[in-house]
Amino acid sequence: VTGATDGIGKEYARELARQGLNLVLISRTKEKLIATTNEIESQYKVKTKWIAVDFTKGIEIYDQIEKELAGIEVGILVNNVGMMYEHPDSLDLVPEKLLWDLLTVNMGSVTMLTRKILPQMIGRRRGAIVNLGSSSELQPLPNMTVYAASKKFVTYFTKALELELEEHNIHVQLVMPNFVVTKMNAYADRVMQGGLLFPNAYTFARSAVFTLGKTSETNGFWTHGIQYFFMKMAPLRIRTYLGHQLFKRLRIEALQQKQQNWDCCSSLSLGHHWSCKYLVLSLKA
Numbered sequence: 001v002t003g004a005t006d007g008i009g010k011e012y013a014r015e016l017a018r019q020g021l022n023l024v025l026i027s028r029t030k031e032k033l034i035a036t037t038n039e040i041e042s043q044y045k046v047k048t049k050w051i052a053v054d055f056t057k058g059i060e061i062y063d064q065i066e067k068e069l070a071g072i073e074v075g076i077l078v079n080n081v082g083m084m085y086e087h088p089d090s091l092d093l094v095p096e097k098l099l100w101d102l103l104t105v106n107m108g109s110v111t112m113l114t115r116k117i118l119p120q121m122i123g124r125r126r127g128a129i130v131n132l133g134s135s136s137e138l139q140p141l142p143n144m145t146v147y148a149a150s151k152k153f154v155t156y157f158t159k160a161l162e163l164e165l166e167e168h169n170i171h172v173q174l175v176m177p178n179f180v181v182t183k184m185n186a187y188a189d190r191v192m193q194g195g196l197l198f199p200n201a202y203t204f205a206r207s208a209v210f211t212l213g214k215t216s217e218t219n220g221f222w223t224h225g226i227q228y229f230f231m232k233m234a235p236l237r238i239r240t241y242l243g244h245q246l247f248k249r250l251r252i253e254a255l256q257q258k259q260q261n262w263d264c265c266s267s268l269s270l271g272h273h274w275s276c277k278y279l280v281l282s283l284k285a
Helices: 007-018 030-044 060-068 096-124 145-168 201-210 222-233 236-269 274-284
Strands: 023-027 048-052 076-079 127-132 170-175
Touching: 007 023, 007 030, 007 076, 007 127, 007 201, 023 030, 030 048, 048 060, 060 096, 076 096, 096 127, 096 145, 096 170, 127 145, 145 170
Parallel strands: 023 048, 076 127, 127 170
Antiparallel strands: none
């Protein structure tokens, strides 16, 4: 499982462990990997190996992953790791480094890690590959332009791979969630409040893992499936317009939230309000 120390990736790992599967967790931060490994092993009594790599580094990390996986039969590969903007924004305002990292992680990781794992799965004639995409692939999304386009790549990549591997008895699944309560969506206060349309990562992963082996394409959670179905009925032009309006509004809300935090920090520097100190410490944590 990649991106296994936070959000959906961590809960996918926990759910697979709950079903008795040994795990390899891949993520960037060694300390968080150790903590997640200890947590899962103590709770579910499975064997867990961790690999610390930074997927933004690109091609150089995959030889290391291959060496670390030597001798390990990978039955299920969950390509979960991903990046997105700090908040919705127009392309000219998104830092170039962030764009390169987003392209490298969102498209490079799913491609290259699958390429590394496939030969052993084909050799055994069994295995499963789960690629975490997004419902944002359903239409172009202004103010989330590159993120949505990268998720369209995941969709096409996964659907083509499914047919390639059909003869080898390897199950390929595309998972396309809508909004889930994770750090990725921290810019959206309404999403982070949770609810029927915005499940937390635990609820989403438990539902999504249940579909593994049963369907090649899923939105992972029943309310997301209903949303996706009705969105898909609308013409592309209307979907794009509605997406533009939504993320335009979310951009404004995110910038307002950022300004409030900045104002709070300014007040703190002048010693005006003790509650701002709590906010700043929370943000650092």
